[in-house]
Amino acid sequence: MFSLGDYVKIIDRNIEGFITNINKHYITILSKDKNVKVDISEIEKTEQKINKSNNIKVSVVLSTPPLDEIMIRHQTVDEALYNLDKFIDNAICNKIKIVKIIHGKNGGILRREVHKYLESSPYVKEHRLGGYYEGSYGVTIAFLR
Numbered sequence: 704m705f706s707l708g709d710y711v712k713i714i715d716r717n718i719e720g721f722i723t724n725i726n727k728h729y730i731t732i733l734s735k736d737k738n739v740k741v742d743i744s745e746i747e748k749t750e751q752k753i754n755k756s757n758n759i760k761v762s763v764v765l766s767t768p769p770l771d772e773i774m775i776r777h778q779t780v781d782e783a784l785y786n787l788d789k790f791i792d793n794a795i796c797n798k799i800k801i802v803k804i805i806h807g808k809n810g811g812i813l814r815r816e817v818h819k820y821l822e823s824s825p826y827v828k829e830h831r832l833g834g835y836y837e838g839s840y841g842v843t844i845a846f847l848r
Contacts, residue, residue, distance in 0.1 A: 704743075705730060711746045713739070719749065771799050776807035780816050787820060791847070795826055800847050803833070808841035821845055 705711065705722055711732060712719045720734030730746060732739045773790040775783035787804065794802050806813040814832075821830045826847055833842030 705746075705748065710749050712749045713741055713746055715745065770794065770797050771801065772803040772805065774805040775813060775817070776805060778813070780813065783813055784816060784820055787817065791824065791826055791845075794847060802845050802847065803837070804843045804845060805838060806841065806843060808839070811840075814840065814843065817843055 705725060707722055707725065709722045710719065711722055711730075713732070718732070718734050718739060720732040720739065722730055723733045723738065724731035728742065729740045730743055732741065732746070771794065773787065775786055778786065783806070790804075791802070804817055806817050808814075818830065821827045821843070828846045828848050830843055830845040832840050833844055837844065
């Protein structure tokens with residue numbers, strides 16, 4: 704029914720704009736440099752096209768995964784240890800001293816293998832299971848040299 708970029712009007716208000724996001728329950732409209740969220744039933748499509756004098760601003764947010772945390776849940780032991788090795792190398796290069804390794808709680812196989820790896824690594828000063836608010840026994844906190 705509606706597509707991104709469609710020019711629409713909010714029925715009960717004098718607000719028009721372009722659709723920038725479509726969700727199950729609402730649509731986001733860019734109108735005069737402001738985003739307005741409305742219910743899908745409150746808008747109708749109009750035939751008006753883009754006015755060339757309108758300055759539509761687009762912002763892009765790039766996110767990178769945190770450098771101090773790795774998730775290895777649902778990986779095989781070999782995959783997890785390979786990724787953990789690369790992760791610790793990267794953390795050392797970025798001078799990160801405390802890292803969080805999310806291995807999950809189910810079964811404890813990854814946790815046991817991660818702890819063996821950390822005990823044998825010359826880059827790890829010490830490690831411990833996560834505290835209650837850190838992820839409990841599904842997470843290991845490692846302190847790097």
